[in-house]
Amino acid sequence: MIRINRASLDADLALKLFTRTEQLKITDAGPSAARRAWRGASVEREQLRLTLRRMSAAIERCMYCGDSRGTDIDHFEPIKLSPFRTFDWMNHLLACSCCNSNAKRELFPVDSAGAPLLIDPTMDDPFDHLRLILSTGTYRWNTPKGQATIEVFQLNRADLRRGRELAFPRCQAMLRDYLRLQNSGNGRDAVKMLNALHEQPFADVLHAMYRTMTNPGADIVLGGPEVLEALHVSRP
Known part of the structure; x- marks a missing residue:
């Protein structure tokens, strides 16, 4: 995992996402309604995916494992926990299906103050929390955030x-x-x-x-x- 610079959104897409978010707030949408709105926003999803691909490391790689192609838009804070962030650009990352659907799913550990215990590579420098042993390809953690990130995304699975x-x-x-x-x-x-x-x-x-x-x-x-x-x- 490396630091990723988050790109600025096209003004038209930013407006679309803002409008979608306001609609969720007006209807006081829960997770189920937010998921339906997300599935119905095919145009916005594709525009988001293109933007995330352009800012990803290497050639459209997953922003978590850095190995597989990023095929999914991951909601860093899951829709289940924060439906109003469904269309929040700052909550979107590019992930592979293994990291997103198989490993993370809806896991989102937090500390005693409620702060996320997962590394957001667009907000955090992963190397502040993780140490890579180059000779073995193994990650060690420097902080509780690093430990939780290794565990949730299974960063030390054998293939990685x-x-x-x-x-x-x-x-x-x-x-x-x-x-x-x-x-x-x-x-x-x-x-x-x-x-x-x-x-x-x-x-x-x-x-x-x-x-x-x-x-x-x-x-x-x-x-x-x-x-x-x-x-x-x-x-x-």
Whole structure:
């Protein structure tokens, strides 16, 4: 999971969502009525999906696991708990069906003050709450919010751990290739390599490498001085 910058909505879509929300409030809609309204808003849903895809990491990846294609619009705070937020742009994230329908479903843990215990990657920096062990692809938690997020989204399920574990040497190899192209004066191919690196699934692995590169002994952890130099040169 990485930090996602939330895009600004098109004025027309923003108005449509505002109107839909006002209608829910006027009718004092409960969860069932809000779900019916959501299912009936096909135009707004498609416009939302397109906006979320454009702001997602890599190529339309799930904003939670970073692996599978984002096919669903997830209501961060579920409709069951907050029907008036059904059309709230700040409550929409792009998710894969596994994270959305199989893992999270309507789970929404909160702390004793009622604050969400799940990471919203458009509001929180996931790396404040999570620590990725690059060599194994395993997430460890730094905070209760990180712990709840790992548990609810099943971020340490076997396929995700294996995918992140394999993404690490792939990132190392691509960074070395990028540096060699850059140093040989082949700037165009270097840019292509860097773009490919940033658009692959499991973007959290690359972001974790950037976060690690200033730590003591980073060259050993990250795969050698060439990888470390490439990270410094390519840092966004």
